[in-house]
Amino acid sequence: MKAVILAGGYGFRLYEKTKNIPKPMVKIGGKPIIWHIMKIFSKYGVNEFIICGGYKLNIIKKYFKNYLNQNKSGWKVKVIDTGKNTMTGGRIKRIKTLLNKNEEFFFTYGDGISDINLKKLLVFHKKKNKLATVTAVIPPGRYGVLNIKNKMVKQFSEKKRGGDGYINGGFFVLKRKALDFIKNDKTIWEQDPMKKLSEKNQLAAYIHNGFWQSMDTYRDLLLLDEICKKQKFPWEI
Numbered sequence: 001m002k003a004v005i006l007a008g009g010y011g012f013r014l015y016e017k018t019k020n021i022p023k024p025m026v027k028i029g030g031k032p033i034i035w036h037i038m039k040i041f042s043k044y045g046v047n048e049f050i051i052c053g054g055y056k057l058n059i060i061k062k063y064f065k066n067y068l069n070q071n072k073s074g075w076k077v078k079v080i081d082t083g084k085n086t087m088t089g090g091r092i093k094r095i096k097t098l099l100n101k102n103e104e105f106f107f108t109y110g111d112g113i114s115d116i117n118l119k120k121l122l123v124f125h126k127k128k129n130k131l132a133t134v135t136a137v138i139p140p141g142r143y144g145v146l147n148i149k150n151k152m153v154k155q156f157s158e159k160k161r162g163g164d165g166y167i168n169g170g171f172f173v174l175k176r177k178a179l180d181f182i183k184n185d186k187t188i189w190e191q192d193p194m195k196k197l198s199e200k201n202q203l204a205a206y207i208h209n210g211f212w213q214s215m216d217t218y219r220d221l222l223l224l225d226e227i228c229k230k231q232k233f234p235w236e237i
Contacts, residue, residue: 001046001048001103001104001105001106001122002046002048002049002050002098002099002103002105002106003038003041003046003048003049003050003105003106003107003108004049004050004052004092004095004105004106004107004108005024005034005037005038005049005050005051005052005107005108005109005110006052006088006091006092006107006108006109006110007022007023007024007034007051007052007053007054007060007079007110008022008052008053008054008055008057008082008083008084008086008091009022009023009054009055009088010023010055011023011026011055011111013216013217014026014215014216014217014218014221016218017218017221018055021056021059022053022055022056022057022059022060023110023111023215024037024051024060024110024111025056025059025060025063026215026221027225028215028221028224028225028227028228029224029225029228029229029232029233030228032063033110033111033113033215033224034051034060034110035067036113036233036235037108037110037112037113038075039233040113040114040116040118040235041106041118042073042074042075043118044117044118044119046106046118047073047074047075047076048075048076049075049076049077049078050078050080050095050098051064051077051078051079051080051110052080052082052091052092052094052095053079053080053081053082054081054082054083054084054085054086054091055084057079057081060079061079064077064079078098080094080095080098082094082095083185085185086185087185087186087187087188087189088188088189088190089182089183089187089188089189089191089192089193090182090184090185090186090187092107092179092182092189093179093182093184093185093187094185096176096179099176100176101176102175102176103175103176104125104173104174104175104176105173105174105176106118106171106172106173106174107170107172107173107174108170108171108172109170109214111214111215111216112169112170112171112212112213112214112215113211113212113213113215113224113235114135114137114169114170114171114208114210114211114212114213114235115210115211115212115234115235116135116171116208116210116212118171120206121133121135121171121173121206121208122173124204124206125173125204125206128151128152128204130152130201130202130203130204131174131175131177131178131197131202131203132172132173132174132175132178132194132197132202132203132204133172133173133174133203133204133205133206134146134153134168134169134170134171134172134194134203134204134205134206135168135169135170135171135172135205135206135208136148136166136167136168136169136205136206136207136208137166137167137169137208137209137212138165138166138167138209139167139169139212139213139214146165146166146167146168146205147165148166148205148207151204151205151206151207152201152203152204152205153194153197153198153203153204153205154198155198156168156190156194156195156198156203166205166207168190168194169208169212171206171208178193178197178202181193181196181197211234211235213227
């Protein structure tokens with residue numbers, strides 16, 4: 001299977017770092033966060049990556065060109081220019097031709113890490129046999145809230161503030177047909193596509209109660225870096 005990683009946004013909320021480099025290249029524990037994400041997939045035998053780049057794309061390309069030349073990782077990495085101003089859904093839509101007609105693939109964001117068991121996630125996705133599965137997590141903050149019943153997403157509300165509930169933690173498994181719900185470059189994956197998938201009973205929710213943390217702000221970056229110093233990459237254990 002392939003893993004698709006979004007890595008093209010501007011990362012404005014982390015501008016202390018992203019004014020010079022793309023957000024996925026910001027380092028925690030001495031390595032870019034995207035490297036940590038790819039190590040999570042690699043642990044479960046997923047070594048083929050499609051990176052959806054945009055903002056400061058050449059920095060990502062240069063890093064992986066050097067990394068693959070110097071390391072025997074077994075990784076196959078394609079860094080694709082999906083446009084500087086393309087939205088999250090549009091970025092996935094742009095790499096559709098790199099996927100086989102009936103292919104399933106992992107998809108996640110380039111700024112979130114977890115100790116998720118990807119093998120169990122995939123087994124769950126295949127058992128539910130839906131177009132998409134999202135990993136549902138309980139975060140330190142509130143993002144897109146998932147209303148879940150019988151492990152199926154019944155409603156998706158983006159960026160709801162306050163209250164309890166699981167949120168979109170990334171680490172999706174998608175059938176290529178799920179990309180049909182994406183209209184164009186302006187489509188935000190977390191809005192119409194996820195809402196329509198849930199309305200059609202085609203968005204399953206894999207519950208993950210372990211470690212999960214996104215790197216949205218400078219505070220998040222400091223937290224993740226401190227975790228690295230104390231626990232040596234707990235998401236890889």
